[in-house]
Every structure is written in structure tokens, then in C-alpha cells.
Amino acid sequence: MNAESNEREEVVDPAATVPVTGGVTGDERELGSRAPQIIKRHRTLHLSWQVGVFAIGLAVVAAGIVMLPLPGPGWLVIFGGMAIWATEFVWAQLVLRWTKRKVTEAAQKxxxxxxxxxxxxxxxxxxxxxxxxxxxxxxxxxxxxxxxxxx
Structure with a gap:
């Protein structure tokens, strides 16, 4: 009887409805490193990659901070530096998602x-x-x- 009722009812597995992208909805991407696979395979190479991304992002954010009181697009450059960090670090990806959500809410308001x-x-x-x-x-x-x- 139980086997018949399972055949008659279409039971949908919740895991089967998750998209291939890892459950990411809309335009949000999966969290984590976006380094090429060849770099991710080697721990020291990946660590060096992360240090380089952090240094470049830090330089861009520092330039944006300098531009805040001086002429220049300070906040735009700071968010650009955060976007550079977000290519490698989950915390930066979460900060950018939060910022995007708040800016969208403010625009709607x-x-x-x-x-x-x-x-x-x-x-x-x-x-x-x-x-x-x-x-x-x-x-x-x-x-x-x-x-x-x-x-």
C-alpha cells in the first residue's frame, strides 16, 4: 500500500529544487574565492594570490579614503577596492551584499x-x-x- 501511494503522489525532494549554482538566488553569486582552479589547487600559490588581492584592494581603498576630503570619487573608489577584495574574501562579499541591499532600500524609499x-x-x-x-x-x-x- 505504501509503495502504491508513493507511486501515485509525486514527492519532490527539496534538494532537487536547488539550482546548480549552489542555491544562489537572483544575481547573488556563490560565496568564496574566485581564483582560477590552477591557483586554488596549490595552497602556497593560493595564499600568495590572496595576499596580492588584499594588497591591491588595500591600495585602492586607501586611495579612496584619501579622496574623501580631496577632489575625486572617494566612495566609488572605496567600493571598487571592496569589490577587489570580494573576488577573494567572503567577508568582503557579505559587506558588498549588505551595502547593495541598503542602497536599494534607500533608493526605493x-x-x-x-x-x-x-x-x-x-x-x-x-x-x-x-x-x-x-x-x-x-x-x-x-x-x-x-x-x-x-x-
Missing amino acids: ALDPKVRRRNMILTTIGLVIVAVLVGIYVWEFGLAMPWNIEQ
Whole structure:
């Protein structure tokens, strides 16, 4: 009887529904090293590869940190360095996934009509305040720069 009922019911094995990519959904890739197989086979070669990836990623992140106060795309370069690290280190892959999720959530929130309307109103109020202050300054001192004004 039991064998008949198993034949009649199609039992789906949960493991059979997992994609070949290791259960990765959407655009997320499998965690772990993306080094070529020939490098992964040899422990010392793989360790040297990891040290090289870490050094290059560290240089790029350091350049991004320097660009934060200076002219340049600081955050973009920092995330580029994190992406370099993510080719080899799971912790960097997890940080990038978390960052991507938070940026997507913030973008969706910013597109909410109520939030967007509030932001536009606050921006308009801020611009009006700045325009009034600049108008008062120009009325009082003319187009002279602040360090050229004699009291």
C-alpha cells in the first residue's frame, strides 16, 4: 500500500529544487574565492594570490579614503577596492551584499511619493534661506569677498 501511494503522489525532494549554482538566488553569486582552479589547487600559490588581492584592494581603498576630503570619487573608489577584495574574501562579499541591499532600500524609499515631496519641500526652503542670506550680504557689502571687507 505504501509503495502504491508513493507511486501515485509525486514527492519532490527539496534538494532537487536547488539550482546548480549552489542555491544562489537572483544575481547573488556563490560565496568564496574566485581564483582560477590552477591557483586554488596549490595552497602556497593560493595564499600568495590572496595576499596580492588584499594588497591591491588595500591600495585602492586607501586611495579612496584619501579622496574623501580631496577632489575625486572617494566612495566609488572605496567600493571598487571592496569589490577587489570580494573576488577573494567572503567577508568582503557579505559587506558588498549588505551595502547593495541598503542602497536599494534607500533608493526605493527615496522614490516614495511622500518622502520625495518632503525632500523637495525641504530643499526649496533651504534654497530660499540661502538666497535670502546671499541677498542680505550683497545688499550690505556689495559683491566684495568677505576677506576684502574693511570694517
